[in-house]
Amino acid sequence: MSSTSITEPSAGQKWFAGALVVAYALISILPLVWIIATGFKTPSDAIAYPPKVVFEPTLEGYVNLFTTRTRQPPEVMAANPPETWYDRIVAQYDMTIVGPSRFGERFLNSVVIGFGSTFLSVFLGTFAAYAFSRFRIPAKDDLLFFILSTRMMPPIAVAIPIFLMYRAVGLSDTHAGMILLYTAVNLSLSVWLLKGFIDEIPVEYEEAALIDGYTRFQAFYKVVLPQAATGIASTAIFCLIFAWNEYAFAVLLTSGQAQTAPPFIPTIIGVGGQDWPAVAAGATLFLLPVMVFTILLRKHLLRGITFGAVRK
Amino acid sequence: MAQIRIQNLRKDFGAFTAVRSSSFTIEDGEFFMLLGPSGCGKTTTLRMMAGLELPTSGEIYIDGEEVAQKRASQRDIAFVFQMFALYPHMTVRGNIGYPLRSQGMSRAETGVRVQEVARILGIEAILDKSIGGLSSGDRQRVALGRAIVRRPKAFFMDEPLGALDAEFREHMAEELRALHDRMGATTVYVTHDQLEAMQMGDKIVVMNHGVVEQFGVPQDIYDWPATMFVANFIGSPSMNFLRFDGMVGAGSQSVDLSGVPVEIPLSRDGASGRLVLGVRPEHVRLDDGSRYRALVLATEYLGTTQIVTLSAAHGEIKARLPADRHVGVGETVGLRFDPRTITLFEGERGRALRSAANERSLGHV
């Protein structure tokens, strides 16, 4: 292939494209790196000016994130020498640990509500999308439009009615309530995305299975689902990211019981001065599940995008 | 092995009728062609026979058993789809064995059957390859393998060669026909390619706009079309139509074509008004003694024959003549039509009039 080929980029073009990608990746990852680094700084390093790039890492932020502490008079400190590594960290500030913070609990709430609503959205969405894709449904297009129209205003616009209704039926500040709410918001997206993916799967696969002796449900389960894996994985990621990061409804509808991490993390600041490392530690841990989830599903995202066996 | 009988089969999609009232019989072991232009209802007919679509009305008998409302899986047939519908995440072996595995056959027995099918199709070497890397010909063979591995009563194929390029199509068509001759299983094959249908089929059903136009062996359909649609659809160049006003009496042996008497096969039907005389290009002869005159417009040389386009009183006429017969453009010549091969159509509905020559062939309709 000659160097003037249209399809094959020249060495210079490749180099330039590579440099652009690297630059973009660096810019995107910088805030993330900064947050992760801040989580391992001391409070004074965290607010040092000029900002410290090289510093001595400490787990202070993480200890503060997970504990509640109280200041003790020097005689109490002297009487109770710190025993563990985390006791020693808080002892530097003449403090002792009096108990766990609520972070673990809030984090767990986020996991339950985030993954619960993601599962429901994808589960219901897959069945609905299959039906929309395969069956003759009266007024199908109108129904699909109605489903999508729930996304045409910001969900928070209906926050007050939902708040009042939830109060009335006892769903405020419950896990079930939040799962229901996030599922409702995500379902339209999920139906639309999945319908697109299922539409792409030629119906002949199921028909071949039907002729080979499967029931409709078996054909769906054994033939359609494996081929829709790509779509299901990406839909699940989108749903999880929304439910995981949702802030406004969480602030409004949850408090003592079902509060998720997003409204909780900012409150860390208020406890004992501006504890930026603890906030950064919380944010870092908060990022992990979505990252892990995305990485786990990544191979599904890439696999099966090209249906080699299908004539288009 | 099965005989399949279709009776008054109809399919409506809402207000649209895709198949109007089809009736035909496929004998045990036949290679049967469903032929017609795009959108005429071939696929719909086949899908109803397979149980993928419920008929609006009518009956389907497989070996005498009425199955029109039965599930696809209860009919014991195999379907080769217009696109191959192979599972991309499985190997060739997995794909071929899939129908057996899904019926709960043991792994060992499935293995034996797959091996046997692979040998029949000559694809033993690619059994462990994944579908993605296969050529379209091999995919076609795998799709066939998946159909024959179950040893069903009948094979239904919807334009199975549509994905292949012209050269390879012909090769695969021969392979398919040879396979059929070895296995002897009833096969229903959908195509819109009249040549394919003529070459491969034991019998052909010609459909148009959801209606069965004719049903019979290829030779009869070619020689004795039941309708002008069939006459026009089959054969290339297609049959010449000479439209004229006149009459033909039952028992008469000639018609009057604007003052020129033309011999025809002994007519059984009588008709008058708008009539059409149909004659295939190879049955048009040049004859200086004939009073039916025409002007040579063009000649097209085809090796052993040539196609001569002529202008006559009843429109354009194409004649297939030996290549060594010299014809000059602009020349006026006399034409004669082989009287044994002429079909008369009534002009309004386009139906062939019965004659001593075609009555046997039209018996089916």
Ligand SMILES: Nc1ncnc2c1ncn2[C@@H]1O[C@H](COP(=O)(O)OP(=O)(O)OP(=O)(O)O)[C@@H](O)[C@H]1O
């Ligand atoms: N599910 C359906 N709903 C509505 N109309 C349909 C449906 N399936 C087929 N049709 C219509 O019925 C007619 C016959 O379709 P069919 O697929 O049987 O044609 P075909 O002869 O197989 O054509 P082709 O050669 O293009 O495959 C077409 O006009 C088609 O648009």
Ligand SMILES: [Mg+2]
């Ligand atoms: Mg078709």
